[in-house]
Amino acid sequence: MAMMARTIRNSASRRTMMMSRPIFGLRSMSSWWKNVEPAPKDPILGVTEAFLADPSPDKVNVGVGAYRDDNGKPVVLDCVREAERRIAGTSFMEYLPMGGSVKMVEETLKLAYGDNSEFIKDKRIAAVQSLSGTGACRLFADFQTRFNPGSQIYIPVPTWSNHHNIWRDAQVPQKTYHYYHPETKGLDFKGLMDDVKNAPEGSFFLLHACAHNPTGVDPTEEQWREISQLFKAKNHFAFFDMAYQGFASGDPARDAKSIRIFLEDGHHIGISQSYAKNMGLYGQRVGCLSVLCENEKQAVTVKSQLQQLARPMYSNPPLHGAQIVSTILGDPELKSLWLKEVKIMADRIIGMRTTLRESLEKLGSPLSWEHVTKQIGMFCYSGLTPEQVDRLTSEYHIYMTRNGRISMAGVTTGNVGYLANAIHEVTKSS
Numbered sequence: 007m008a009m010m011a012r013t014i015r016n017s018a019s020r021r022t023m024m025m026s027r028p029i030f031g032l033r034s035m036s037s038w039w040k041n042v043e044p045a046p047k048d049p050i051l052g053v054t055e056a057f058l059a060d061p062s063p064d065k066v067n068v069g070v071g072a073y074r075d076d077n078g079k080p081v082v083l084d085c086v087r088e089a090e091r092r093i094a095g096t097s098f099m100e101y102l103p104m105g106g107s108v109k110m111v112e113e114t115l116k117l118a119y120g121d122n123s124e125f126i127k128d129k130r131i132a133a134v135q136s137l138s139g140t141g142a143c144r145l146f147a148d149f150q151t152r153f154n155p156g157s158q159i160y161i162p163v164p165t166w167s168n169h170h171n172i173w174r175d176a177q178v179p180q181k182t183y184h185y186y187h188p189e190t191k192g193l194d195f196k197g198l199m200d201d202v203k204n205a206p207e208g209s210f211f212l213l214h215a216c217a218h219n220p221t222g223v224d225p226t227e228e229q230w231r232e233i234s235q236l237f238k239a240k241n242h243f244a245f246f247d248m249a250y251q252g253f254a255s256g257d258p259a260r261d262a263k264s265i266r267i268f269l270e271d272g273h274h275i276g277i278s279q280s281y282a283k284n285m286g287l288y289g290q291r292v293g294c295l296s297v298l299c300e301n302e303k304q305a306v307t308v309k310s311q312l313q314q315l316a317r318p319m320y321s322n323p324p325l326h327g328a329q330i331v332s333t334i335l336g337d338p339e340l341k342s343l344w345l346k347e348v349k350i351m352a353d354r355i356i357g358m359r360t361t362l363r364e365s366l367e368k369l370g371s372p373l374s375w376e377h378v379t380k381q382i383g384m385f386c387y388s389g390l391t392p393e394q395v396d397r398l399t400s401e402y403h404i405y406m407t408r409n410g411r412i413s414m415a416g417v418t419t420g421n422v423g424y425l426a427n428a429i430h431e432v433t434k435s436s
């Protein structure tokens with residue numbers, strides 16, 4: 007009895023003690039995230055946020071690279087609708103393997119390496135389904151840092167802003183190489199070649215396979231050959247980000263030319279592929295990371311490590327988008343419908359480039375807008391300054407990234423005149 011009383015008294019006094027030192031507990035609970043500062047707005051996706059928040063009926067979004075039809079509406083391709091109809095009956099909800107859909111990956115490799123690629127036949131490619139192009143780049147960056155610790159990545163100036171975030175978060179130090187020449191609004195080929203030459207032997211380089219983002223400037227076939235030769239001489243590793251296959255020429259096979267040149271020259275390359283743009287599967291997050299290896303044995307080993315990286319991050323990739331892709335590419339009829347639809351998207355953009363340039367010229371702009379039609383792919387690197395972009399947004403409700411990049415995929419017959427007029431107004435005195 008006495009012992010029980012003592013126990014009660016003890017636990018009561020312990021409770022009082024805990025209550026009398028709450029400051030420690032409370033303070034730590036309320037200050038878990040005290041040191042967290044607000045993250046800076048993303049230079050691309052932040053533009054979409056600002057656009058959505060603007061109530062103006064005149065507003066135009068030429069920020070993010072997402073294709074719109076001529077009415078400014080997002081597009082679901084007919085081949086995708088048909089693939090979804092075919093999949094609907096199957097209702098398959100199982101996990102995919104860590105490396106994703108084998109069928110989707112097989113078809114995806116053919117697009118990059120070629121239908122009759124000897125590397126595919128010889129099983130020399132380690133490849134996994136990725137969380138779209140971003141996920142493929144990130145998985146590669148993590149692979150690079152794990153198996154080549156201390157190595158750097160050479161990134162073009164300028165580039166897609168997220169490249170910097172991706173390799174930063176993977177703890178890979180970044181170097182840059184010359185790419186764009188602001189005066190000629192074309193490729194700085196000499197600067198690029200010098201940087202490739204001066205980089206330490208065996209460096210990693212990030213290359214845009216086609217339709218360079220944000221400049222819309224690609225090397226010619228001849229220049230790619232020279233770049234490839236110099237990479238060979240320097241023993242550099244080429245990692246190709248191919249987010250816009252089909253958007254440069256309208257033909258995915260032609261757009262893979264840079265990659266095919268490197269393959270012919272015997273490079274062991276890496277490739278990030280994405281179906282966000284060329285199949286309009288933005289939100290499905292379906293893509294592929296591949297690494298060409300010395301032989302089948304090495305490819306099996308490398309793939310096992312890529313899967314090992316994926317497992318603790320997201321375990322395995324999503325299923326539905328992969329099913330759409332493999333249904334389309336695995337059926338000759340659907341595949342040719344897809345190729346037609348890619349060409350329609352690319353051609354609409356090319357048409358809008360001509361109309362935008364002509365509209366600016368008709369308005370009597372004192373500047374040259376030749377680069378609008380010379381550049382290729384989804385973007386026009388307009389040459390507008392950040393201040394001019396700010397004026398476009400505040401005075402005309404036109405939203406684009408502050409580096410002056412116009413997503414031509416958001417330009418339509420309905421808004422091109424308004425856009426040209428606004429650009430003319432903010433540039434005519436410069």
Ligand code: KET
Nearest residue numbers: 050070071138139140166219247249280282
């Ligand atoms: N690489 C490049 C060069 C690229 O422009 C993008 C997307 C991606 C990869 C990644 O796409 P994903 O959706 O992960 O397959 N660029 C557009 C969208 C974005 O910024 O996320 C853009 O530049 O607007």
